[in-house]
Amino acid sequence: MTFRDVAVKNFKFNFRRYFAYFLCSSFSIMVLFMYSTLLFNNELAKKLINNPIYDMMKVALIVIGTFSFFFISYAHSSFMKSRNREFGLFLTLGMTKKDINKVIKVENSFIILISLIFGLIAGTIFSKLFFMVVTKILQLKGINYILNYNSYALSIGLFLLIYIIVLFLTKIYTNKIEIIELLKNSRKAEINKLNHPIVGLLGMASVVASFILLHLTLTGVIFKNQLSIITVYIFMCLVGLYLCISQFGSLIIHFSRKRKSGYYKNIISITEINHKFNQYKKVLYVVSILSGAAIFFIGLTFSFYISTNDFIKDRYPYDIMYVETSMENKLSDGELNVILNNKNTSLEESKTVDFVQMELYKKNNTGEYELFTRKITIYSEKEVNKLLFKKIDVEKGHAITSKQNEEVNPWYEENEVINIQDSKNHKTYKFDFQKEIYGSLVNYDANSRYDTIFGIILDDDDYNNLLKDNEICKFHLLNFKDWKNTENICTSLMSKLKKSNGVSEGDNLWKPNSTGEFKDLEPLKPVSKLMMYERALEQYGFYLFVMCFIGSLFFLSSGVVLYFKIYTDLEDTKIRYKKLFKIGITDSEMKKVISKELKPIFFLPVILGSSLGIGYIAVLFVNFALYKKLLVDSMIVVLLYLLLQTIFYFITRKKYFSEVID
Structure with missing residues (x-):
């Protein structure tokens, strides 16, 4: 041969x-x-x-x-x-x-x-x-x-x-x-060298501790600005997860023995579960990690996608916003009224808010002041009260800070000094921190050279004192009856602004200045809620598709890995159950034993993996504007996964019955 x-x-x-x-x-x-x-x-x-x-x-x-x-x-x-x-x-x-x-x-x-x-x-x-x-x-x-x-x-x-x-x-x-x-x-049978329930409890404690430490680190309570420590927490979580799975059988035996009647009644099922978990611990560990990754990515993108409408409304309180400077984006009231006179939707609200831009210096870890990432937007008390339902009162010599999202730690701490500087004359102004408010004062614009996420609000007299050395700019804020019908208005406004800046219709929004160099006016483009909504739908839709595609691979691979392990061990399982038949076990009793043996193998990795996925979403996105909705939407993905795993369990159990018993 x-x-x-x-x-x-x-x-x-x-x-x-x-x-x-x-x-x-x-x-x-x-x-x-x-x-x-x-x-x-x-x-x-x-x-x-x-x-x-x-x-x-x-x-x-x-x-x-x-x-x-x-x-x-x-x-x-x-x-x-x-x-x-x-x-x-x-x-x-x-x-x-x-x-x-x-x-x-x-x-x-x-x-x-x-x-x-x-x-x-x-x-x-x-x-x-x-x-x-x-x-x-x-x-x-x-x-x-x-x-x-x-x-x-x-x-x-x-x-x-x-x-x-x-x-x-x-x-x-x-x-x-x-x-x-x-x-x-x-x-x-594979022998577990660390076979003790205490080891399993230590594994659970390690997983819980990793989440607590991760939360404290991200909120700046410990290891402030040392995000590299997060890898240690992930390692703690993975090690703890493995200990939980490897010691699951010993934990079942330990707690079952406390009820003698229940232990001896189910002794075959309990010992089989212990045997299977010793044998399958590596496979179940891999399946748990795959499940956790799938839940995290799919749950996250699914929630972002279906929350797009709420998310856009939260970040873009005005349907159209554009910035006017002393030289750029200047339109007369008549020109603007012609654009806003649209048959598809009518103008409901129009606001103009003045602001100036200055350099902000914040304390670093060593206590020294350093320049903030970019110029900060400074508002007056009077101008901001145009935007808020609840009026604010800024004390003279003080400042109120504004952030788009509420976080655990404020941007400034009590009694801290806010240090801003004029970029032209380098004159420094200092204000005492009064309090912090949260919410979108104007539309979010990542491409703008004007900060729309952070803001500083001053008393009117203090603000007027800054105007001597700084250029006054304006936010033009427009709301319409139906923001989803503002495409033509935004297109007309864009065309008119290009013309006012001396840019031809086919060019990008820039123009040469007096020195012959190019001055980038792209950050001065109008910000449209409709445009951002369509872009978000496109991006989140694709992200959802990709994540669902990859997540489906993870789900499928986790099921295949589990099925492959059970299937390849089928011959040994047959031999083991033949011995049980010889001591008088019936078919119905055998089916009960098999069902009790398969349930933890199929559902424990799903429960552990889903807990990890939801846990990381809960910790990492605690400052997200729609945090509660994010968790609820992610739980929908978990329930769907449990449903699919339940179907897979019944299919495998039926196959198991036919192969082992029939």
């Missing part, structure tokens, strides 16, 4: 295991190819070259490539370990380790080739549908679907690299194997 004959016979005998390995490999190649056709489309790249969405696409491709590597590696590793008894028998019959390596190479070469062919064919078929969905979400028109040879090269190259690494690791594994160990491994 030749090596090829041995490989063929092995393939027939292990067909179901090979088929699972084949599906994992083919699926990974298909997903990688589908996504790479999107990234390597030149027309799409040109459209999104300066868009953060394109950067997100690159990051997603790296994540998918990494996922493919670990997913295929794990599937191959699990497949090899499930054949320990078979390799032990080969060695007993006289085959050498070198011979086994040859058999493995023949088998794997065949399965890798078939997986590559089927994966690329499936990817080619479904990639066009995938492309159409993405361009529809991004509302991109005039972009053609193109099959790029780079997609094939990337998929084949990465898969062959994985294949080479897998064969290398397999060779290391087979060189270390011994006959006795291989034959004993299939019958030997």
Whole structure:
């Protein structure tokens, strides 16, 4: 019998295991190819070259490539370990380790080739549908679907690299194997060296402590401005999670023994759970992490997407806003009224708020004053009271600070001095901190050179004292009856402002100044709530699609990893349950034991992973404007995941019954 004959016979005998390995490999190649056709489309790249969405696409491709590597590696590793008894028998019959390596190479070469062919064919078929969905979400028109040879090269190259690494690791594994160990491994229960409930409780304490410390660090209570310490907390969380899972069986036994009647009544189920968790702890640990990552990313983007309307209204209280300076964006009342006289919607509110800009100096960790990130916006008490429902009163010589979002720690502390400086004459003004208010005074504008997130409000007399050396600017704030019908108004306003700045219609919003240099007026573009809403929908829609796509891979891989482990251990499970039949256990009792054994294996990783995902969302986004809604929306994703896992549990349990009992 030749090596090829041995490989063929092995393939027939292990067909179901090979088929699972084949599906994992083919699926990974298909997903990688589908996504790479999107990234390597030149027309799409040109459209999104300066868009953060394109950067997100690159990051997603790296994540998918990494996922493919670990997913295929794990599937191959699990497949090899499930054949320990078979390799032990080969060695007993006289085959050498070198011979086994040859058999493995023949088998794997065949399965890798078939997986590559089927994966690329499936990817080619479904990639066009995938492309159409993405361009529809991004509302991109005039972009053609193109099959790029780079997609094939990337998929084949990465898969062959994985294949080479897998064969290398397999060779290391087979060189270390011994006959006795291989034959004993299939019958030997894995022993947990740290088998004590106290270790499990310490693991729980480590996870809880990591979240508490992370919250205290992010809020500046401890390790202020030392965010690198967060990696330590993540490590604490991961170690604690592993201890919780590895000691779950011992915790069940420990607490069950306190109720003697219940313990002896369910002794078979309890000992089987302990055995399974000792055997499956690494798999369940991986599944928990995958579940946590999926919940975090999908929950976050799902909440952002469905909260877009509320989020935009919170950050953009005015439908249209533009800044007027002493030289730029100047329109007469008549010109503005012509633009605002629109048949689609009528003007309901118009406000003009004066402000000046100055340099802000804040204390650093050493107690020295240093320049803030950019110039700060200074308002007068009178001007801000135009914007607020509840009026404020600023004491002379004091200042009220304004921030868009409320945070645990205020921007300034009590009795702290606010130090601002005139950028032209470098004259310094000092004010005592009075209090802090929260909310959007004007529209958020990340591109503006005028700070719309932070602001300082002064007494009218103090403010007027600043006007001697600083340019007065104005926020023009407009609200309409229906903000979703303001597209034409915004377009007309943009055109009129370009004309007033001496810019032709086809140019960007800039113009040459008197020295012949170019003066960038892009930050002076009007900020439209409708424009920001459409842009947010586009970005969050794509982020949601990508995160759901990656999260689905995590969900699917977690289910496959779990199913693969249960499936490859099925033969050993049959042997164990045959022994129970010999001592008189019935079919109905056997089904109860199996159900009790499978429930914690399927649902504990989901519960732990979901808790981690929701926990990190709760800690990291505590200052988010729509914090409560964010948590509620994320819980919807958790419930959906629990539903899918429940369906998967019943399908697997039915399969288990048919294989083990029937």
